[in-house]
């Protein structure tokens with residue numbers, strides 16, 4: 001099932017993405033399915049008539065995993081970590097499909113990082129790897145936008161990865177998906193820049209959720225970015241960047257100037 005969050009004429013609502021006589025539609029839900037389940041209103045809207053939003057706004061945190069693909073670690077001159085390398089992005093960095101990525105004045109080397117994102121479905125702590133499926137609500141597509149120059153100079157990554165608009169998520173959450181071997185691609189201006197598979201992750205989704213939950217409580221709606229394949233590179237103002245994860249969909253954003 002694909003769960004979308006969208007805006008029409010009124011406040012953001014949630015719905016289930018489907019098909020009505022060949023037209024992509026959203027069956028509108030009464031509330032946020034993370035908290036209210038899947039009660040339908042009976043109303044359906046055409047996807048083309050609404051604006052898709054980030055499918056989730058994390059109430060507490062976006063957790064990132066660094067250097068989780070060996071080829072990506074190598075391309076930036078880093079070793080593969082022995083345990084997952086964890087960082088945080090503020091929830092204020094989250095934007096939705098079609099929203100602008102704002103190129104900050106403080107950087108001159110802003111990179112795309114196409115990634116599979118995990119959406120947590122329930123409050124949990126110390127989750128064994130074999131039980132991770134029970135706490136995952138679903139999966140979406142992320143762009144872990146990174147100011148590479150600030151990442152190098154700061155040491156800590158809070159600023160490099162934490163600017164407003166540096167965490168596009170979408171286009172929806174797929175709730176029924178095996179994350180073990182999915183193709184992850186990133187196109188910049190229509191040219192393929194990243195083309196990897198989640199089977200090449202150093203730490204699997206189960207490993208990552210187990211590890212992160214061993215030291216912090218995860219809440220419904222928390223998002224975990226699972227790392228990026230090799231091929232990262234700079235974006236320029238005016239670029240269109242699209243991340244596609246097999247079985248979910250494509251997340252597209254444009255890079256705009258800060259002024």
Ligand code: MG
Nearest residue numbers: 113144227228
């Ligand atoms: Mg990343």
